[in-house]
Every structure is written in structure tokens, then in C-alpha cells.
Amino acid sequence: MNVTRGFTGRPRVANPGLPPGQYDAGDDWPVLSAEVTPDLTPADWSFRIDGLVERPHAWDWEQAHALPGSSYAGDIHCVTSWSKFGVRFGGVSLDTFFDVVRPHGSATHALAYSHSGYTTNLPLADLTGGRAWIAWEYDGEPLAPEHGGPARLLVPHLYFWKSAKWIAGITLLDHDEPGFWERNGYHARGNPWEEQRYSGD
Amino acid sequence: MTTDFTPATRFAVPGRIAVSNRAASVWQTATLTEIRRETPHSATFRLAVPDWAGHLPGQHLMLRLTAEDGYVAQRHYSIASAPDDSGHIELTLDQVPGGEVSGWFHTVARPGDTVEVRGPLSGFFAWPGDRPALLLGAGSGVVPLMSMVRHHRARGLAVPLRMLVSARSPEELIYAGELGGETTAVFTRSAPTGLPVGRMAAAHVAPLLAEQPPGGWEAYVCGSNGFAEHASRLLVAAGQPVERIRIERFG
Numbered sequence: 001m002n003v004t005r006g007f008t009g010r011p012r013v014a015n016p017g018l019p020p021g022q023y024d025a026g027d028d029w030p031v032l033s034a035e036v037t038p039d040l041t042p043a044d045w046s047f048r049i050d051g052l053v054e055r056p057h058a059w060d061w062e063q064a065h066a067l068p069g070s071s072y073a074g075d076i077h078c079v080t081s082w083s084k085f086g087v088r089f090g091g092v093s094l095d096t097f098f099d100v101v102r103p104h105g106s107a108t109h110a111l112a113y114s115h116s117g118y119t120t121n122l123p124l125a126d127l128t129g130g131r132a133w134i135a136w137e138y139d140g141e142p143l144a145p146e147h148g149g150p151a152r153l154l155v156p157h158l159y160f161w162k163s164a165k166w167i168a169g170i171t172l173l174d175h176d177e178p179g180f181w182e183r184n185g186y187h188a189r190g191n192p193w194e195e196q197r198y199s200g201d
Numbered sequence: 202m203t204t205d206f207t208p209a210t211r212f213a214v215p216g217r218i219a220v221s222n223r224a225a226s227v228w229q230t231a232t233l234t235e236i237r238r239e240t241p242h243s244a245t246f247r248l249a250v251p252d253w254a255g256h257l258p259g260q261h262l263m264l265r266l267t268a269e270d271g272y273v274a275q276r277h278y279s280i281a282s283a284p285d286d287s288g289h290i291e292l293t294l295d296q297v298p299g300g301e302v303s304g305w306f307h308t309v310a311r312p313g314d315t316v317e318v319r320g321p322l323s324g325f326f327a328w329p330g331d332r333p334a335l336l337l338g339a340g341s342g343v344v345p346l347m348s349m350v351r352h353h354r355a356r357g358l359a360v361p362l363r364m365l366v367s368a369r370s371p372e373e374l375i376y377a378g379e380l381g382g383e384t385t386a387v388f389t390r391s392a393p394t395g396l397p398v399g400r401m402a403a404a405h406v407a408p409l410l411a412e413q414p415p416g417g418w419e420a421y422v423c424g425s426n427g428f429a430e431h432a433s434r435l436l437v438a439a440g441q442p443v444e445r446i447r448i449e450r451f452g
Contacts, residue, residue: 002230002317004266006309009274010301021265021275023301031426032450034325036433036443080277117444146430184325185225197263198322200226 017075018083019192025082031146032080034180038116038166042150045115047134049097051172052107057100058169061150064134067092072133072156077192079159089154090137094127094170097134107172111179112153115166120179122155122162123189124172131157134167159190159197217257217327225322228265229253233314234289239375243341245281245293246306250318253290256280257327258348259421259449262320264292266302276302279344279423279449280321283351293375295341326449328421330358335409335418335441337401337432339367342424343375345449349421350383361414367401367428401428403435410439417442423449 010023018024048058059067070093077083103124110127113119126132135154136143143149148165155162161181182188187196195201235247256262258280265275282291296307328334328349336346343366353362362383368374369390380386387405392398410418420441422432429450436446 001271002228002267002315003269004305004316005314007266007268007274007305009266009268009272012270012272021273023274030450031429034448036437036446036448037430038443081275146426181323181325184323186323198225198319 017085019077020195021197022077022081022083022192025084028082029084029147030078030080030082032078033116033118033146033165035116035118037145040115040145040150040166045150045166047097047151047167048169049101049172050169051111052104052174053172054102054104055100057097059097064092064151065136067096070096070130070133071137072135072154074156076156076160076163079161079186079190079192079197083192088139089133089135089143090140091133091135091151091154093130094132094134094153095130098128103172106174109173109176111171111173111177112162112164112167113169113171114164115168118164118166118180120162120164121177121182121188122158123176126155126158126162126189127170131155157191159187159192161186162190217324217329225319228317228319230315231264231290231318233310233312233316235312236310239293240373240377242373243293243295243375244307245291246310247282247289247291248316248318249289251288253288254321256284256290256321257324257329258283258352259326259328259345260321260323261326261345261449262290262318262322264302265317266305267317274301277322279348281344281347283348283355285355293341293344293347326421326423326447328352328419330356330360332419333361333414333416334363335420335436336362336364337366337406337420337422337424337436338364339401339424339428339432340369340373341375342422342428342449342451345423346421347376347379350380353383354381361418363409365401365405365409367424401432401435403438406435406439410436410441417445420446421449422446424451426450 042061050056072089075085133154136151153164153167231248231250237245261279281293294303297303338346364384367387387401
């Protein structure tokens with residue numbers, strides 16, 4: 001251990017929900033997108049699932065909202081070290097979308113892409129089983145554009161760069177294909193509990 | 202719905218460089234060798250990192266401090282210095298109210314202290330010095346941009362480079378004594394005699410886009426999210442293609 005002289009740090013708070021190396025950002029919700037926030041209205045928004053599925057399908061705003069709603073209440077964790085506790089998102093579970101398109105048994109990974117051109121890759125298993133959503137509400141209000149509104153992917157058990165803002169679609173693949181940050185040195189999976197921040201972690 | 206839908210992926214911005222996974226995954230000891238005050242709220246910290254793999258202007262690193270009980274705090278910081286072979290790098294840090302890491306640097310740190318760093322990280326905001334660069338920064342957002350300006354000077358690069366930097370006042374303008382003809386400063390609270398007070402505006406950006414170098418500008422925007430949103434909208438409104446705007450937001 002390489003102790004820093006005179007460093008004491010914040011008061012220690014026993015918080016079993018805080019992954020290693022993270023701090024509680026409190027009420028702050030930093031915005032860290034690397035691109036220009038797109039000028040995207042609900043009428044412009046659409047979401048598609050294709051690739052290794054039986055029936056590729058696309059939903060517009062109204063069609064997506066006609067699906068059974070689902071919400072997430074819990075925590076989110078950003079690779080830059082902040083975590084945010086007790087957030088509430090509303091939208092539709094990705095399982096509901098997958099029920100329509102029926103993934104092939106050969107599908108192992110997903111490449112999520114945004115209306116901005118942003119991409120991020122995930123194991124398919126991280127998107128199923130009630131652990132991922134298409135979210136358009138935050139705290140009961142429409143999701144703000146700088147936070148990915150009108151709708152973003154939400155995969156709260158992974159670092160938040162995996163939760164692609166302005167989500168446009170998901171392509172299912174039989175192999176892993178690095179997305180935007182993953183091509184820039186970030187980890188392929190991004191599990192905050194194992195501190196998978198950078199490739200090689 | 203049809204199945205031949207294509208998303209409007211207009212803003213795809215590829216990374217500028219390949220990134221070394223090895224450098225990013227190894228923590229190295231960095232020894233503080235010098236502290237230079239820049240403004241009342243910011244200072245530059247020079248660190249000796251003997252095995253530093255080298256970086257490109259615009260890249261950042263992760264820095265961590267460890268308390269005696271093993272508690273660790275880590276933060277991303279932009280690198281202020283230009284790439285060189287000195288075995289040193291420099292960071293310029295604002296003293297953030299209540300900031301546990303920046304607070305340690307500003308109130309406890311002294312030459313000889315050691316911290317740990319890993320990096321350089323991320324090729325997205327890097328500027329290898331190849332394309333004409335238009336830099337827009339505010340507050341400590343000028344830090345990674347200054348690495349680009351310093352690199353441009355140190356190498357005597359001919360490729361055009363211009364910087365627009367926003368500060369609250371002349372006293373708060375980081376690197377004020379080092380800025381040259383490539384830079385236009387905008388002051389939001391108080392300005393030197395003869396200069397207007399106000400936010401960065403279309404009038405600052407439009408002339409730069411009106412005199413585009415061959416091949417156009419690669420735009421780099423750095424600062425708070427509020428500034429980044431504002432500045433990137435100014436660029437888009439002035440005609441800068443969205444896929445050639447790279448943004449580093451502090452948060």
C-alpha cells in the first residue's frame with residue numbers, strides 16, 4: 001500500500017452499495033457525453049433490434065410507450081468515480097422488446113448504438129433477466145436531453161457508459177465488437193464491483 | 202414497422218489514436234517536484250514519473266491517493282504539459298470546495314510527496330498535432346487545451362491552431378502569462394479596461410469558422426457541462442460539423 005502523506009479523505013461511511021473506488025455524488029448528476037447533445041424530439045426517436053434475431057423490429061415513440069411499463073429504482077455508477085444513489089427511471093424492460101424479436105441461440109453479445117453515433121458493446125446476458133431498460137423518465141419527469149432524452153439504454157449494474165444515451169438500436173452478434181469508449185481503452189464489460197474500468201483491468 | 206430503418210447516426214466521432222492498454226492498467230508512483238500557483242484558486246503540480254509511457258496533448262490520467270487505513274480516492278485529471286522526454290508531467294488543479302483530492306493537493310501537498318497515477322487514458326480527446334485545431338475552453342477546461350498549445354509551440358508546428366478561452370476575470374485566467382496570439386480570452390464577470398464583459402458568443406466563434414483552414418477545423422471543447430453545451434451549440438450554429446466536435450466535460 002502506497003500511503004499518501006497527510007491524506008485522510010472524506011469521512012468513512014459504511015455503504016455496502018458503494019463499489020470500490022467510487023464516491024457518493026449526492027445530488028449531482030454529472031454529464032460526460034463526448035459528443036454534441038443531439039437535437040432529437042420524441043417524434044424523431046425510434047428504437048430497433050436487429051442482427052441475430054428471428055424478427056428484426058423497430059418501434060417509434062408511441063409504439064414503445066404502448067408496451068408494458070417497467071421502472072428501476074436503485075443506484076448508478078460512473079467510471080469517472082461517482083456513484084448516484086436512489087435514482088428512479090421509468091420506461092420498458094429490454095426483455096419486453098426481446099420477446100418480440102426473439103434472439104437466436106447463437107447471439108452472445110450486443111452492440112448498442114445511439115442516434116448520435118455513439119456505440120457500446122455488452123454481453124447479451126447483461127441485457128436480459130430484468131436488468132436492462134429503455135428509459136424515458138427520470139424521477140417521474142421526461143429524461144433531459146443531456147442525460148440521453150428522449151430515451152436512453154439503462155444497464156445500472158454496469159458502469160454508466162454502457163447505458164447509451166439517445167438509444168437508437170441494438171444489434172445482436174455472435175461475438176464481441178468494441179464500441180466507442182471500448183475502442184478508446186475502456187473495458188469490454190465494465191462491472192463496477194470488479195473495477196473493470198480500463199481494458200486490462 | 203419496416204425493417205430497413207436506418208438510424209440518423211450523424212455525429213459518430215472516431216478516436217484519434219490507438220490507446221495502450223498496458224499503460225492504462227499499471228499504477229505508477231509519481232513524485233511531486235514543484236508547485237506553481239496559477240490563479241487564486243488553481244495551481245500547477247509537477248510530477249516526476251520516471252516510467253511515464255508518454256502521452257498526446259488532450260489525454261488524461263487517473264490519480265489516486267491512499268489514506269493510512271487503506272481508503273482510496275481516485276480522480277481523472279487532464280494533463281497540462283506537452284509531451285516531452287523530461288520524465289515529468291504537469292497537472293493544473295482547481296481547488297474544488299470540499300474536494301478531497303484537490304483539497305489535499307492545495308493544502309497538504311509539498312515537493313517530495315508521492316501519489317499514484319495510471320495512464321495516459323483515452324484517445325478520443327487527443328490531438329496528435331496533425332489537423333487544424335480550434336480549441337474552446339472555460340475555467341480549468343483550458344488545461345488539456347494548453348497541452349495542445351504548448352505542443353504546437355514546442356514542435357514549431359505549422360498546422361493552424363486557435364484557442365478561445367473563457368474566464369471569470371483576468372485574475373482567474375489560468376496560464377494568462379503564457380497565452381499568445383493564438384488565443385482570444387473572453388471574460389464573464391470583469392474584464393481588463395477596454396474589453397467587454399460577457400459570455401462566449403457567436404461573434405467570437407463566427408470569424409474563426411469564416412476563415413477555415415484547408416480541410417476545416419477539428420474542434421475541441423472542454424469545461425463544465427454548462428459551458429460544453431453552450432460552446433458546442435455555438436460551433437454547430439456557426440457551421441462546424443458535429444462529427445468534428447470533441448467534448449471533454451468536467452464532472
